[in-house]
Amino acid sequence: MNTLLGRRTRVLAATTVAAGLMLVTACTSSDDGGSGSKTAAGGVELVKAGQLTTCTHLPYPPFQSEIDGKVQGFDVSLIDLVAEDLGVKQEILDTPFENFKTGAFLNSGECDLAAAGMTITEERKKNVDFSDPYFDATQAVLVNKDAGVNSLAEIKSKKVKIGAQAQTTGEDYVVKQGFDPVSFESSDAVLNGLRTGQVKAVVIDYPVVQGWLKNKADADAFEIVDNLNTGEQYGFTVKKGNTELVAAINKAIADARADGTYKKLYEQWIGPYDATAASPSAS
Numbered sequence: 001m002n003t004l005l006g007r008r009t010r011v012l013a014a015t016t017v018a019a020g021l022m023l024v025t026a027c028t029s030s031d032d033g034g035s036g037s038k039t040a041a042g043g044v045e046l047v048k049a050g051q052l053t054t055c056t057h058l059p060y061p062p063f064q065s066e067i068d069g070k071v072q073g074f075d076v077s078l079i080d081l082v083a084e085d086l087g088v089k090q091e092i093l094d095t096p097f098e099n100f101k102t103g104a105f106l107n108s109g110e111c112d113l114a115a116a117g118m119t120i121t122e123e124r125k126k127n128v129d130f131s132d133p134y135f136d137a138t139q140a141v142l143v144n145k146d147a148g149v150n151s152l153a154e155i156k157s158k159k160v161k162i163g164a165q166a167q168t169t170g171e172d173y174v175v176k177q178g179f180d181p182v183s184f185e186s187s188d189a190v191l192n193g194l195r196t197g198q199v200k201a202v203v204i205d206y207p208v209v210q211g212w213l214k215n216k217a218d219a220d221a222f223e224i225v226d227n228l229n230t231g232e233q234y235g236f237t238v239k240k241g242n243t244e245l246v247a248a249i250n251k252a253i254a255d256a257r258a259d260g261t262y263k264k265l266y267e268q269w270i271g272p273y274d275a276t277a278a279s280p281s282a283s
Contacts, residue, residue, distance in 0.1 A: 040086035044244045047109045052083040052090045055111035057097040060187055061211045062269040063117040064092070074269035075115040078134060079236070081252040081261065082113075097167050097186075103128040106239040113238045113245060117205065119169045120235040129240050131249040133233035139170050140209040141226035147200040152177065152226045155201050163199035165190050169232055170203040194222065203228070207270055 038049045059065030064073040071092045083090040105111045120130050149155050163182040164171035174181050184190045193199045213219045238245045256262040
């Protein structure tokens with residue numbers, strides 16, 4: 001998510017943490033072999049034996065969302081590969097998006113890692129350790145077709161009301177451009193704000209907008225007028241100093257790129273494969 005990236009649509013988001021809801025997303029292994037040990041393959045220490053616990057913020061398609069009662073998406077599929085290598089199963093905990101900047105749920109031992117379409121930034125690196133980049137992202141400017149604007153510059157000059165998801169790089173970007181955006185808690189709320197006329201334009205991660213425009217009603221009502229290359233890359237995060245888990249994540253990403261699994265998952269969840277996503281530049 002561009003955390004800063006974005007990014008996201010959610011029905012469950014605000015309540016699941018308080019309820020302590022744990023969503024099982026994949027079973028890559030039955031358990032830890034019955035030993036009850038929290039040490040997985042490669043010497044990776046886990047917060048709970050037999051499972052790789054992932055913090056996320058739902059929904060944020062195509063990276064993670066609940067589909068047919070199961071959390072699925074691009075991020076989920078990649079972390080399933082990590083869990084498989086470790087010989088455990090992945091379980092997902094839905095948490096507030098603000099958590100991802102501070103690493104609070106990693107530090108408190110609630111989760112082993114966070115996967116939330118999160119942009120790698122120097123600010124966040126102060127609180128968490130990132131994996132290698134796994135996705136290159138841009139920000140899309142989506143407007144109501146009756147807004148009469150064709151660029152971010154026109155949105156500003158014509159004083160069109162603009163929105164963004166709170167605590168994301170999209171919101172940070174428009175603020176730096178001199179806007180005072182309406183701040184929405186989730187990507188679902190961003191889209192609803194556009195649909196209900198609270199705002200006439202939004203800035204949010206491009207893959208999220210791609211998903212929205214698959215809906216004919218949204219495609220008829222809205223259009224992309226700008227695609228902002230902000231140099232963002234997504235990474236998974238772990239508690240600072242957890243080098244073993246970072247290494248395991250990086251290995252799974254590299255293996256998936258090498259054997260074609262990354263391309264397959266990209267096409268399944270995001271769309272036509274962009275070769276530049278296979279080897280992103282160093283963050």
